[in-house]
Amino acid sequence: MRKKIKVLIVEDSLVVRELLKHIIGSDERFDVLAAVASAEECLEQLDTLRPDVISLDIRLPGMNGLDATLKIMARRPTPIVVVAAQVDDVELNIAMNALRAGALSVVEKPVGVTNAGYETMAAKICTQLAIMSQVQVVRQGISRGLSFGSDETPALPPRSGPVSYSMAGIVASTGGPQALVQLLGGLGADFPLPILLVQHITASFLEGFVTWLSGATPFEVRIAEDDEKPVPGRVYVAPADRHLGLVSGHLAILDSPAVCSQKPSGTVLFAAMARELGQHGIGVVLTGMGSDGADGLRQMADKGAYTIVEDASTCVVNGMPAAAAKLGGARETLPLPAIAARLRELALGGTR
Template structure:
C-alpha cells in the first residue's frame, strides 16, 4: 500500500498577532499541511525561505518595514516559491498592492479571515487551507514570458480567415490578472471590439481588480452593471458572485444563477451567451487557470464558426483550463500569452494567420 503524500510545508507571514494565530490554526488543523514557521515581517521571511524551502507562503501585504509586494518580488527573483496573498479587502490601495503582487509572481489573493467560529468560519478555514494546498503544487520556477519577444509560429501561413469578429470574450482563473494585463495591454487604444471578461477571484476583490486593470492598460476597464451597453474599445469585467451574459440588444445581463463548474461568474456562461448572440462573429480567449470552466462555452463559440484561442502551456501559470479546451477540440489555436494580442490584431486586419497550431484537428 502506498504511503500517504507528505503534507505541504507552509510559511506564514503576517504582522497581526490575532490573524497570525488564526492562520496557524488553519494550517495546523489540516492534515494536508504542515506549519514550518509563522513570522511577522518580510525580513524574517526572506531570511527563512532559503533555509526552510517552504512549499507555499501565506503572505500579508501590509507589513512593518518591507511590504509584502517587495517581499514577493525578492522571493520570486531568488527562491521562486508559490505565494498566496492574504489581504484586506477594504480600501483601494490594499487591493492595488495585492494585484501588483500577483503581477510580480504571487499566484492568488484571498480575503483575511475575520474569525473561525461557526459554520461560516469553518468554511473559510477550509477554503484557505485548500487554497494553500493547491497552490503549493504549482511549479512556479518556470518563469512566465511576460516581456518576451513576439512568438514566431512554426506553422504554414495561409490566406486570411473569413471571420469578422464583433466581440472579444476572455476568461481566466489563477494567474489571470497578469495574463489579462499582458493581452489587453498589447491592444491599441482604438481597438475596434467590445471586450467582456470573467476572472475567478473572491467577490470582494472584483471592483479593486477592475480599477487596477484599468491602470495597467490603455483601454478603459470598468466593472459591469446590469443593462450596461457594450461599447467598442471598452472592457467590462464580470462582478463578483454574479454570472455575466450578453443580451440580443448588445447589453450586459447579470444574474444569480447557480454556480457552473463551481464558479460564479462562470466563463462557460459568458462564452455560451457569446455563441448564442454573436454566432460566428464571436472571438473567445481562455487563459491560465485550474479546472475546466470555459471549455464547454468556448467549444460552442467554435462550433458556431467563431474563433477561439487558448494560452499555451509555455506561459500559463496553470494550464488546466486552456489544456482541457485543447483536449476537447474547443480551441482553434494555442499561443503563448505575449502572442495572443498580435494574433487578434492580425485577424482583424485581415492578415495571413497560421494554418497549423497545437490544437488544430
C-alpha cells in the same frame, strides 16, 4: 502516509498570525514550518525552510508584500497566497500588484473564531494553500514564437477569408491578473472591439481588481451591468457571484447555477457569445486551474468563431487552456505575448 504540505506564514499582526497558525495547523494536510512577522524574516529563512507554499500578508513593517513577492520569485520561486484585508485602496493595490508580480491568488484575512464567517474563511484559506502548493512556479522566460497546438491536441486549421468581428471574450483564473495586464496592454487603446471578461477572483476583491486593471491597462474597465450595450474601448467584467451573458447585443447578468464550480463561469459567457455572435465572435482562454470555459469555447468554435487558448509555455497553470484544446475548441494555441498581436490582426484586418 501522504506527505504534508509545508507552509510558511508571513503576518505582522500577532493575533492574526496565531489565528493563521491555528487554522492551518489544525488541517492535517499541512505542516506549519514557521510563522514570521516580516518579509525580511521570510527571506532569511526561505532557503533553509524550503516551503511548498507561502501565506503572505500585504502590509508589513519594512518591506511590503509586493516587494517580498518580487524577491521571492527572483530568489526561490514559491507558490504565494496573498492574505489581505480589504481595508483601503492602498492595500488592494498592493495585493493586485503582487498578483501581477507572481503571487497566485488573494484571500481575505481570517476573522475571529466567534465570527459567523470564520469557518468559511478558514476553509477557503486552507483550500487555496493546498491547491496553489501544487503549482509549479518557475523563473520562466516567455517565448515570442508561435505555437499551434501539440501532437495530442492539434489546433484547428486557420481558415482564410474576410470576417468582421464584433466582440471578444476572455476567461482567466489562476495567473489571470498578470496575464490580463500584458494582453490588454498589448491590444492598445485603439482596439476596436468591446471585451467581455470573466476572471475568477475572491468576490470581496473584485471591485479593487477592476479599479486596478483600469489603471494598469489602456481600457476603461468596469463591472458589467444588466442590459448594458457593450462599446469599444471598454472591458466589461462579470460581477461577483453572477454569470455574464449576452442577449440581443446587450449584456445579461444571470443568477443561474454555477458551471464547472464557477460563478461567474467562462463557459456561460462563451455559450452566449456562440449563440448571439456566431462566427463574428472571438474567444480567448488564458491561464487557470480547472476546466471552466472549455465547453463554451468549443461551442464558439463550432459556430465558426475564432478561438484562442494560451500555450502551456506561458501559463501559470495550464488547466483551462489544456481542457479547451482537448475538447477541440482551440483554433489556435499561442504564447501570451503573441495573443494581443493576433487579436489586433483579427479585429483590424478581419482575416482568419
